């Protein structure tokens with residue numbers, strides 16, 4: 048039987064920003080539940096919800112102080128159970144976000160650990176003596192300073208490579224491992240369908256705590272090659288344990304945020320015999336310029352890197368990087384919109400599970416947020432530099448044209464994008480040519496065609512290098528995808544007997560009529576076509 052997650056289209060929800068049910072300006076679990084019909088109508092069948100666990104919110108939930116409870120800001124454990132049941136009723140699976148590289152410094156484990164060397168939990172974290180020099184050059188990514196912080200009570204330093212409020216676990220400690228595995232079993236017991244593993248390849252640090260070598264990559268690697276504080280080989284044992292626990296629970300999926308930008312490192316997280324993570328997150332599209340050749344090369348790299356049997360995945364945006372519609376913007380808003388539509392057609396027709404970031408289906412972009420309204424510690428620290436902070440991609444979902452887009456009846460935690468009055472769910476749902484309507488058509492087409500869901504993929508070479516072309520085939524069904532990345536018309540010839548005409552099923556360009564596909568296709572600027580081939 049084919050695993051459910053291979054056919055799933057995932058939708059990432061940043062819970063602070065999706066829907067607020069109680070007017071405090073912050074999205075919550077009941078808010079998500081109230082929008083499940085929207086998500087079901089959109090056609091997604093799995094949600095990844097960023098962390099909503101108990102947290103002092105120093106890194107907006109990526110600093111957990113209780114792994115088994117919901118932060119009151121987002122609701123209660125009962126709300127969570129209700130959300131799972133309501134989602135499952137609609138055939139929507141749920142992934143939660145497991146932040147297991149570090150806890151909050153307010154977690155009971157760290158409180159005990161930092162109070163006394165003799166505490167059992169002391170061994171859950173990483174310590175070095177306070178006296179003398181810092182052990183190495185490792186940095187806190189969001190603070191841009193040394194990752195070693197003093198703890199006077201024990202005369203030691205602890206390690207925290209994100210913010211100082213996120214002390215890192217010592218995954219070499221078997222009791223810590225057991226604690227986290229028990230957390231996973233706890234949520235499986237409640238019905239969660241899997242986990243997205245936050246910074247999973249950072250769990251292990253070099254045994255000898257060697258300094259990272261220099262690298263020219265300033266963002267996001269802060270001039271270091273992270274070979275000693277990330278990507279250590281010991282992590283594979285933990286991935287095997289986690290896979291075993293997921294398999295025991297049955298029909299669960301693990302997808303790792305496998306940090307490295309290198310396809311090979313990420314691919315290794317599937318395990319040599321497919322016994323580790325089900326998927327390693329593929330972030331490579333986030334780094335591509337607007338170019339057919341760049342996206343093709345990126346997809347080919349990923350396909351080639353994956354071990355046999357491993358299933359690919361693609362994403363255009365997430366909560367840590369400026370949105371795709373913003374990255375691919377041009378001076379002409381019509382071209383920007385056409386690009387967002389074309390990118391959607393690519394994301395939803397490549398071979399692999401797509402991850403759609405909330406609001407992407409509306410063509411949401413990013414705007415500059417005034418200093419006083421910034422919330423992300425990284426954004427505050429790097430102000431006024433461009434879009435290094437992560438608030439612009441975390442603004443509230445745009446539901447309708449009413450005050451605050453219908454996201455909240457109170458004051459939203461981040462200002463809304465100014466375009467929400469025209470770019471919102473209500474307006475776009477009523478408009479057959481909107482990008483939201485396009486997403487729905489793409490998702491429905493993907494659902495109805497085995498070739499798009501599970502088929503093989505072969506890239507095709509046309510005469511125009513700005514046209515990305517590929518054939519998806521499953522049995523007798525063949526889908527041809529033609530994507531013109533240029534802002535001018537382009538041609539593609541269906542040369543050879545294998546491509547003897549067919550039918551146009553979908554165009555990203557509203558002006559195109561569907562119907563018969565000729566032997567020579569003329570594509571409009573930034574047009575994407577999906578065709579059934581005879």
Ligand SMILES: [Ca+2]
Nearest residue numbers: 067069073075
């Ligand atoms: Ca709320």
